[in-house]
Amino acid sequence: MKIIIIGAGPGGYETAAEAASRGIETILISDGPLGGTCLNEGCIPTKALCAIDAPDQERKQAVIEQLRAGISQLMRNKLITLVEGRAKLLSPRSVEAAGSVYEADAIIIATGSVSASLPIPGAELTIDSAAMLNLSNVPRRLCVIGGGVIGLEFASVYRKFGSEVTVLEFCPGILPRFDTDLAKRLKASLVKRGISIETSARVTAIAPGKVLWTKADKEYETEADCILMAVGRRPNLASLNLDDLGITHGPRGIAVDANMQTNVPGIYAIGDITGGMMLAHVASAHGRRALNHICGTPDGIDFSIVPAAVFTVPEVACVGKTEEECEGMEILTGKANYRANGKAVASGEADGWCKVVAEKASGRILGAHIMGAHASDIIHEAAVLIALGATVSQAGDIIHAHPTLSEVLLAAIRSC
Numbered sequence: 001m002k003i004i005i006i007g008a009g010p011g012g013y014e015t016a017a018e019a020a021s022r023g024i025e026t027i028l029i030s031d032g033p034l035g036g037t038c039l040n041e042g043c044i045p046t047k048a049l050c051a052i053d054a055p056d057q058e059r060k061q062a063v064i065e066q067l068r069a070g071i072s073q074l075m076r077n078k079l080i081t082l083v084e085g086r087a088k089l090l091s092p093r094s095v096e097a098a099g100s101v102y103e104a105d106a107i108i109i110a111t112g113s114v115s116a117s118l119p120i121p122g123a124e125l126t127i128d129s130a131a132m133l134n135l136s137n138v139p140r141r142l143c144v145i146g147g148g149v150i151g152l153e154f155a156s157v158y159r160k161f162g163s164e165v166t167v168l169e170f171c172p173g174i175l176p177r178f179d180t181d182l183a184k185r186l187k188a189s190l191v192k193r194g195i196s197i198e199t200s201a202r203v204t205a206i207a208p209g210k211v212l213w214t215k216a217d218k219e220y221e222t223e224a225d226c227i228l229m230a231v232g233r234r235p236n237l238a239s240l241n242l243d244d245l246g247i248t249h250g251p252r253g254i255a256v257d258a259n260m261q262t263n264v265p266g267i268y269a270i271g272d273i274t275g276g277m278m279l280a281h282v283a284s285a286h287g288r289r290a291l292n293h294i295c296g297t298p299d300g301i302d303f304s305i306v307p308a309a310v311f312t313v314p315e316v317a318c319v320g321k322t323e324e325e326c327e328g329m330e331i332l333t334g335k336a337n338y339r340a341n342g343k344a345v346a347s348g349e350a351d352g353w354c355k356v357v358a359e360k361a362s363g364r365i366l367g368a369h370i371m372g373a374h375a376s377d378i379i380h381e382a383a384v385l386i387a388l389g390a391t392v393s394q395a396g397d398i399i400h401a402h403p404t405l406s407e408v409l410l411a412a413i414r415s416c
């Protein structure tokens with residue numbers, strides 16, 4: 001068995017490593033560095049900046065290089081061939097890259113996504129998240145267009161570095177797809193930390209040093225030394241030759257079935273390119289699903305239970321259903337505050353909150369939403385409880401160590 005994987009982000013390289021561990025010969029083609037957006041201009045450099053008090057480019061680069069060396073080591077496997085170049089699909093079994101043609105039994109497309117922009121005058125005066133990560137100075141005034149995940153992470157980091165930060169969000173609330181209670185609490189906490197947030201704000205144009213926007217038919221201007229465009233990402237479909245092969249796709253990405261297979265048998269697509277949840281861990285789980293299908297091995301991956309974390313200060317994390325998604329169902333909700341948790345108060349991290357959503361009739365836990373220190377770690381306990389179908393009474397009986405932040409989740413479960 002031989003496969004070709006196009007793209008070396010978390011979807012591509014993790015799937016290559018997994019395929020090789022199953023004895024499958026793998027050709028990994030990429031026109032960018034190993035690790036993709038996540039390692040080189042996304043999750044990892046952002047977290048490297050979150051951990052320090054100034055934009056230390058040397059440290060950020062050292063972190064990237066250390067992790068990239070780890071991936072290179074993982075790819076040093078006699079079953080994996082790395083090809084540097086842009087891939088073009090020639091047929092359902094062949095791909096051209098770097099002047100050669102490669103053939104395989106199956107092809108997995110994992111080319112990720114690129115930053116989107118707004119079609120407004122002056123958009124070229126803004127920078128995207130990748131460019132933002134390369135700044136070595138701290139802008140005095142930063143204006144962030146988009147109060148989503150990327151916008152708020154940079155707003156938090158640069159506020160910590162000392163910038164005056166304004167976030168302009170088009171929707172009535174920040175993090176529009178998250179639980180509304182959670183998003184409101186995060187907004188209040190960010191505002192308390194000095195970030196100015198305008199919601200229902202429509203950006204109409206960018207002029208040198210300022211952003212023009214409207215809200216309820218009134219016109220406003222925000223002066224800024226740096227303007228970050230963070231209004232989403234779009235699938236990276238460039239030069240794959242999808243139309244010639246008749247692969248169904250649209251502006252949101254390549255269409256796939258539950259096995260991540262496109263409408264052309266033998267061609268799979270995983271991760272951001274499929275336009276779903278643009279998260280590194282979803283891309284690698286997609287890759288496992290595709291590989292399992294190629295190998296004829298069923299799996300139990302549940303794509304409705306995906307933990308998501310936003311590395312703002314404070315962090316937020318969630319898994320499962322939001323209260324809004326339970327509309328029409330009879331539910332229980334339980335809430336707990338970090339300020340009632342011994343560890344949180346003792347360690348000076350009392351700004352936080354947790355909500356658990358459960359089905360009223362069965363008591364089964366459906367979702368958890370956390371804002372506060374280590375939310376991104378605590379959320380996995382909730383993911384396990386949801387995946388195993390635990391009820392609030394079963395989960396409430398599980399003894400938790402004291403004093404720990406995990407007791408906040410337990411308190412929310414018990415208060416359902």
Ligand code: NAD
Nearest residue numbers: 146147148149150151168169170230231232233278309310
């Ligand atoms: P996003 O979709 O999370 O947020 C974009 C925001 O921009 C939305 O709130 C949207 O309402 C707003 N917006 C759209 N048009 C606007 C306009 N004209 N004016 C003002 N606001 C406008 O997208 P993102 O933050 O760019 O992130 C892209 C993807 O990357 C997302 O899928 C995200 O989940 C993923 N990502 C995840 C993480 C993480 O999990 N920690 C980190 C970074 C990125």
